[in-house]
Amino acid sequence: MNIAVEKVTSSKINEVDFDNLAFGSVFSDHMLECTYKNGAWETPKIVPYQPITLDPSSKIFHYGQSIFEGMKAYKDKDGGVWLFRPLENQKRLNISAKRMAIPELPEEYFMEGLTSLLQVDKNWIPENDGSSLYIRPFMFASGNGFHASPADEYKFIIATAPSGAYFSGKVRVLIEEKYSRSANGGVGFAKAGGNYAGQFYPTQLAKAKGYQQVIWTDDNTHEYIEEAGAMNIFVRINDTLITGPTSDRILDGITRKSILDIAADEGIKAEVRKISVAEVVAAAKSGELKEMFGAGTAAVVSPISGFGHQGTDYDLPELENSYAMQLKKRITDIQYNRAEDKFGWRYRVI
Amino acid sequence: MNIAVEKVTSSKINEVDFDNLAFGSVFSDHMLECTYKNGAWETPKIVPYQPITLDPSSKIFHYGQSIFEGMKAYKDKDGGVWLFRPLENQKRLNISAKRMAIPELPEEYFMEGLTSLLQVDKNWIPENDGSSLYIRPFMFASGNGFHASPADEYKFIIATAPSGAYFSGKVRVLIEEKYSRSANGGVGFAKAGGNYAGQFYPTQLAKAKGYQQVIWTDDNTHEYIEEAGAMNIFVRINDTLITGPTSDRILDGITRKSILDIAADEGIKAEVRKISVAEVVAAAKSGELKEMFGAGTAAVVSPISGFGHQGTDYDLPELENSYAMQLKKRITDIQYNRAEDKFGWRYRVI
Numbered sequence: 001m002n003i004a005v006e007k008v009t010s011s012k013i014n015e016v017d018f019d020n021l022a023f024g025s026v027f028s029d030h031m032l033e034c035t036y037k038n039g040a041w042e043t044p045k046i047v048p049y050q051p052i053t054l055d056p057s058s059k060i061f062h063y064g065q066s067i068f069e070g071m072k073a074y075k076d077k078d079g080g081v082w083l084f085r086p087l088e089n090q091k092r093l094n095i096s097a098k099r100m101a102i103p104e105l106p107e108e109y110f111m112e113g114l115t116s117l118l119q120v121d122k123n124w125i126p127e128n129d130g131s132s133l134y135i136r137p138f139m140f141a142s143g144n145g146f147h148a149s150p151a152d153e154y155k156f157i158i159a160t161a162p163s164g165a166y167f168s169g170k171v172r173v174l175i176e177e178k179y180s181r182s183a184n185g186g187v188g189f190a191k192a193g194g195n196y197a198g199q200f201y202p203t204q205l206a207k208a209k210g211y212q213q214v215i216w217t218d219d220n221t222h223e224y225i226e227e228a229g230a231m232n233i234f235v236r237i238n239d240t241l242i243t244g245p246t247s248d249r250i251l252d253g254i255t256r257k258s259i260l261d262i263a264a265d266e267g268i269k270a271e272v273r274k275i276s277v278a279e280v281v282a283a284a285k286s287g288e289l290k291e292m293f294g295a296g297t298a299a300v301v302s303p304i305s306g307f308g309h310q311g312t313d314y315d316l317p318e319l320e321n322s323y324a325m326q327l328k329k330r331i332t333d334i335q336y337n338r339a340e341d342k343f344g345w346r347y348r349v350i
Numbered sequence: 351m352n353i354a355v356e357k358v359t360s361s362k363i364n365e366v367d368f369d370n371l372a373f374g375s376v377f378s379d380h381m382l383e384c385t386y387k388n389g390a391w392e393t394p395k396i397v398p399y400q401p402i403t404l405d406p407s408s409k410i411f412h413y414g415q416s417i418f419e420g421m422k423a424y425k426d427k428d429g430g431v432w433l434f435r436p437l438e439n440q441k442r443l444n445i446s447a448k449r450m451a452i453p454e455l456p457e458e459y460f461m462e463g464l465t466s467l468l469q470v471d472k473n474w475i476p477e478n479d480g481s482s483l484y485i486r487p488f489m490f491a492s493g494n495g496f497h498a499s500p501a502d503e504y505k506f507i508i509a510t511a512p513s514g515a516y517f518s519g520k521v522r523v524l525i526e527e528k529y530s531r532s533a534n535g536g537v538g539f540a541k542a543g544g545n546y547a548g549q550f551y552p553t554q555l556a557k558a559k560g561y562q563q564v565i566w567t568d569d570n571t572h573e574y575i576e577e578a579g580a581m582n583i584f585v586r587i588n589d590t591l592i593t594g595p596t597s598d599r600i601l602d603g604i605t606r607k608s609i610l611d612i613a614a615d616e617g618i619k620a621e622v623r624k625i626s627v628a629e630v631v632a633a634a635k636s637g638e639l640k641e642m643f644g645a646g647t648a649a650v651v652s653p654i655s656g657f658g659h660q661g662t663d664y665d666l667p668e669l670e671n672s673y674a675m676q677l678k679k680r681i682t683d684i685q686y687n688r689a690e691d692k693f694g695w696r697y698r699v700i
Binding site: 061100141145148149166186193298 | 373374375377381399400401402403404405406407408410411412413414415416418420448449450451484486488490491494495496497498499500507509511513516526528529530531532533534535536537542543544545546547548549550551553554569570579580648
């Protein structure tokens with residue numbers, strides 16, 4: 001495939017302080033752009049990062065027909081550039097697309113488009129420890145009309161942002177009992193835009209009470225832990241790691257499933273099963289709850305320092321040899337090409 | 351409030367065939383635009399209908415933070431221009447805004463902005479019977495960043511489209527048993543963009559089977575009828591009209607509640623209560639199911655000619671004196687200023 005490249009006339013890279021990167025707030029020089037029109041995806045092209053112009057009746061503004069992915073590019077100490085299980089993102093993008101009635105994107109448009117973009121903007125990939133180039137592939141309805149039906153035109157764009165950590169400081173979570181993230185038979189398993197906006201208000205309420213994230217529970221009984229919206233959730237009771245099964249309400253997280261494989265390899269007993277809130281609270285009270293952590297591309301592995309439930313706060317112990325730290329080290333060592341990759345997850349770009 | 355008006359240099363109105371209007375696909379000359387920035391809504395202004403330009407990282411593309419309203423302006427035979435219960439839309443916009451963590455808009459920005467826009471584009475309001483000017487107020491996150499949190503900037507826009515009927519032909523519906531529209535504790539009661547995109551794929555599947563719309567049921571048991579996504583649902587069993595109660599899963603439709611008031615005034619017995627699918631199917635089998643219809647701003651009152659459930663199709667009788675037609679005539683007579691408005695619902699613009 002011949003991907004046309006239109007380069008910037010002057011790079012913005014010297015304006016960026018790579019030692020103090022926030023998450024996803026400065027953007028690289030270029031982006032990949034691909035248009036769906038007349039029933040087909042056109043060949044992607046690389047263009048300078050630039051504004052998008054749309055008719056006010058574009059369906060993205062009205063009907064939330066949008067999906068995205070989150071990925072990272074990692075630079076090793078020799079300047080090699082790596083992706084982590086990119087085909088999983090490509091597949092999930094199309095799973096999300098199908099559910100949201102967006103036309104699926106050919107695999108090669110995604111993979112060749114992404115690797116070409118990274119080659120053009122390779123200098124934007126941070127070398128600092130803990131930083132990476134956050135990659136945001138996204139698709140949205142660009143077709144027009146005030147009729148609640150799928151659009152006839154779409155855009156697929158990949159933009160990238162050199163980024164530091166997603167969370168700063170300790171993460172305390174609130175187990176939610178009133179609001180919900182997703183319905184049975186809904187779109188919770190898709191990375192659909194609307195899944196995120198729906199979480200903002202309950203998360204604001206939780207933040208006002210001193211929590212950073214909400215742990216969502218099932219919408220019918222609020223008895224079972226599901227996910228945290230920006231990450232899947234793991235719970236360690238005694239020496240067993242537990243995470244909920246994926247479903248049509250829960251995102252099939254790539255970090256989540258990698259953590260499960262690594263845990264098995266490290267000899268950590270892990271269970272994939274429904275986790276009741278009652279079990280977590282009882283374990284917290286008895287001291288058997290050793291850890292909770294979130295797992296996701298942006299969050300990597302984020303230890304949770306405590307949780308709130310029905311007006312009571314539960315603190316988690318600070319362990320010297322936590323599973324969270326052990327698993328985080330193992331996965332980031334693979335991602336940054338610092339250790340053997342027995343799973344075949346690394347994908348070399350440069 | 352002083353709303354600045356920038357007029358088009360030449361109108362597009364002569365290009366429009368007012369005798370053959372589709373729904374929401376041609377747009378009037380002007381739009382109202384209002385920006386939220388630095389913690390406040392700026393004064394709205396009227397500008398030529400024009401493209402919107404956004405950064406690729408604008409949160410509307412990624413997190414579905416968008417809401418809208420649907421309204422109509424009606425022209426009477428003397429050239430008078432009317433809205434129907436516009437304050438209900440204004441209030442609901444802010445109810446939706448709050449749930450989606452979007453800053454609420456002052457009432458006068460909405461009402462003065464809308465009436466000023468209609469004065470500027472009054473020639474775009476169709477005079478043909480059954481046509482009206484569809485009004486689309488919408489709000490979306492225009493602030494930037496790849497962080498799943500509310501934006502710091504928003505746009506509120508009102509665009510208008512001279513429109514004919516929303517549905518053409520008979521409407522057959524499928525009672526959905528696998529997919530769902532909304533969760534308990536979710537955003538189903540809000541006119542949030544993502545509520546609509548999530549319906550597209552199941553609706554495509556239903557269309558492939560010969561239905562125009564899906565009747566959503568509760569996500570937990572699929573035993574109770576909720577709404578049809580683009581409209582609320584009414585069922586007539588014998589001489590009783592029934593519609594489900596509003597909830598956090600069901601939109602508080604303005605047409606729905608007006609229909610209930612009109613029914614009471616017309617001496618039609620109406621019940622607001624949960625309607626089970628089993629009850630509807632049993633009534634269809636026994637011949638007691640006389641009518642089903644949808645009610646909404648776009649759909650007005652749309653008779654349903656039949657429904658599918660678990661592979662069986664049920665046809666509804668064609669009644670000469672249906673409640674649907676009686677109620678539709680009464681509500682449109684009020685909307686178009688053809689009859690007394692004892693409820694005080696009409697709002698004169700010009």
